[in-house]
Amino acid sequence: MEFRYLGNSGFKISEITFGNWLTHGSQVENDVATQCVQAALDAGISTFDTADVYANTSAETVLGNALKGERRESIEIFTKVFWPTGPGGKNDVGLSRKHIMESINGSLSRLQTDYVDLYQAHRYDVSTPLEETMQAFADVVRQGKALYIGVSEWNAEQIRAGHALAKDLGIQLISNQPQYSMLWRVIEEEVVPTSEELGLSQIVWSPLAQGVLTGKYLPGQPAPEGSRATDGKGGADMVKGWMKDDVLTGVQKLKPIADEAGLTMAQLSIAWVLQNPNVAAALIGASRPEQVESNVKAAGVKLEPAVMKQIDDAIGSLAETDPAKTISPNLRDV
Template sequence: MRYRNLGDSGLVVSEIGYGNWLTHGPDGEMCVHAAVEEGVTLFHTAAAWGRGAAEESLARGLTGTPRDDVVISTGVFWPEEGGPSRGGLSRKSLFASLHGSLRRLNTDHVDLYHLLRFDYQTPLEETFTALSDLVRQGKVHYVATSEWTAAQIQQAAGLAERHRVPLVGNQPQYSMLWRVPESQVIPACERLGIGQLATVSLAQGVLAGRYTGGTVPADSRAAGGDLARALVWPLLHEDLLSRIEPLRGVAGARGLTMAQLALAWVLQNPLVATVVVGASRPEQVRENVAAAGVRLDLDVLGQVDQLLGSFVQTDPRLTFTPPQYRTTDVVGL
């Protein structure tokens, strides 16, 4: 495993992080054990995932691991349960959600607290005043945004400085196919000393080669629940899959699997501190971890660009949280 600082902060994270959006049962706990064994230190979850079950599963998986050896990251925005005052980034929501997270995670603090979407219905000043209190209480050590625009991050950074909130991370979708944050979000974060925690870097398994050959494996996300299928099926274009299949040869020529190539591609960006990736089996964790420290030469990067061509998304306007989007639909980051 290799390690990097998150932005300009002193927080050190593993190049490969583990996220448990979909895997928070017994199999997920075995994956957490494997991740610890492989040197993974960043573990990401969220209060709403599985209505709290993901945090409880992570806590069980980390039983016996010294607390100070890991970076526990959780997030707030969607409600864990119903009620008109639940969800969003209000002071009430932040305090209630965090205290629930601490109870489920069996810890007295989280190392990194994610604001999982921008909340148009709560003044940002209110959010950062509440975060300042939680930081002073020692319950939150660092703060990160997730899927915020460059302008929103810039506004947040000003408030974070004023209220002495260590805003050190941003969590964008970022992959060979989804390069949306490159033109505005990542440059803005670089100026502000904010590091990237990349997610969805395997494009729901598409860039791992799960769907090449025209089949949908029974254990894949595309064969899972309604939400997982909704995220995967739009990517299953025949033309796109035909372009992804040759990546198997590009990866194999360098002794890599397709998943390792995809994760290593993201890590070529020095502004990315970690790639957060899930797994349903311990062997997938070990495969993912092998992407740490891999250097890709310009020839490989050029082949990737040539193969994916017009399917690469770059429009910065795609980083956007609609004003009406608040708490009803949980998407997996």
């Protein structure tokens, strides 16, 4: 495993980070989830990412139980706040002071820890004044409940405004957590340059494009049983945007490139996002321990410029690049 600094800070995280979105507390049994976390620890992963909304708080509970007994100083725990939790009451959502202050306490209890290393705004809240949000985050940091602050799926303008307020308040906004993969490159034009300028890193989710970049989905053929595309608990909805024959055909062109590099298609895809110097970590999930053991081998892989060009040629115009695709919901319309 290799480790990278997160933003312009002295804080290091494992470049492969384990995330439990869409799996723990919902799609897989808790004992299997614990096995996946143990496989991550055994592989050298020290950084774990979750959110209060995952499985409506159950994912945090599962992760807290799985990490029980680990030396707290040797691991990094990230969580997030924004989306509705609990019964979904009028104040159970967003980035108001009330929701942030209540949510951090709930997360810490479920994770069985006194603090999280990184507390992230899961989306930008267009319904709450940014000053209110950042003041609440500053208070969370000053209370020792979080060491650093991050955001997720904020656009360049939102990151710039949040960074300025954080600086005024004396806290560090050091990361953004966007979707990023060979097929989804919307951060490259605006978010990455802004983040480089301000000293933020990316912690990227879905580097496998919901599993499509593993190559297991073939054009003109039904999805394999047990795959995310057949999951009725939410997985199928997330992956359906990629389940088009032109995309699946383009993805199959990556197989000889991966073979030549001595990698699986999944390892190639994870290694690809890590070639971006603004990316501090790639998030991987797992429903089986073997998936962790395989995908973690992308750590430390260096792809030559010729290989990167081959990948660009294979994917071509299939990749989404429009920075306007980073959109925050308006909670007042919900």
